[in-house]
Amino acid sequence: MVERIYLDYAAATPLDQRVLAAMMPFLTTQYGNPSSLHYFGQQARAAVQKARQQVAASLHVSPQDIVFTSGGTEGDNLAVLGYLRAHAPHGGHLITTAVEHHAVLRTLEAMTRRGYDLTVLPVDETGRVAVDDLRRALRDDTVLVSVMYGNNETGTIQPIEEIGAVLKPTQAAFHVDAVQAYGYLPIHPEEEGIDLLTVCGHKIYGPKGAGALYIRHGLQVASESYGGPQEHRLRAGTENVAAIVGLGCAAELLTAERQGRYDQAARLKQRLYEQLVCRSGQIHLNGSLEHSLPNILNISIAGADSAVLLIALDRQGVAVSAGAACESGAITPSHVLQAMGTEDTWLRGSLRLSVGKETTEADMDQAVRSILAAADCIKEEGHE
């Protein structure tokens, strides 16, 4: 039996047992519909409201500014489409970066087919955008700027607070995809000048299919769906009560445990870096250790192919990703690494290693041995 080591927490975290316990009643005995006026309905409604408070507290905002969604993709779509529909239905200028998740990039690209102008800002070799580039790109008709907090492939953190300060005196709204950063960084949307912010459950030990969009108080966003008046009339349809309760519980645990999780992940990532990148000239770090989430390390092995590496490592029980998890069915060179100007030698052999609260040092050492062995194999094949 192979002992399995999971180093893909940036794709999905396991459900925390405490979260499962909080969800269980809403999968079994407390099955009311929050829209129903009777006892069962009101119990469910109260549970959704409690979860709204828990998520709001984790972001230091008011519960009325939180809308539950089905996850990161829906949150990003609602932010962009809902904001534009309410504020600039006939066109305008949009700004984003070349390293966004496809939930943002493809939504904005779709807008160009509806007559909007889109500026995609470049990033440097570490994956960071320059605030001056953003300043130069701003136009009188810029309506929306979308920049992610922390990158899902490299962990690179963007200068969100500085961007928020630049945008404050303008009429452009600021959307931030914080799906990856949420689990590790204290986020204060109001202080950081953020108007719309996306988070989701399955990166913070909550359930999949649960997310939230923060909408700055008073900011108009138009619904993309028609039906009932749920979620401040922004998301029609019966709420997924158990998942929302799970997200709320995960958010509360995160608020209490974030710093400890950060410190543990940072220690593990440093160890990975020292054992892989510092020891082998054949292994390259994509991104940098500075301005980076503590749980994600993106490396490349010279001459390797990510898909071949992934499968070889999986056979040895080590689960990693080639980049964004949703892209791993078909592995093409990552748009993030390409935007960073990553050389061809490194582009095709990238691996994303992401740790979590259950990762042990022994796991890491075992994974390192497997990765170094795979790298040696590739080197020998190259010499044959």
Ligand SMILES: Cc1ncc(COP(=O)(O)O)c(C=O)c1O
């Ligand atoms: C940065 C980022 N944005 C958005 C998403 C999409 O979230 P979801 O899978 O919940 O739709 C992900 C998922 O990995 C992500 O990492």
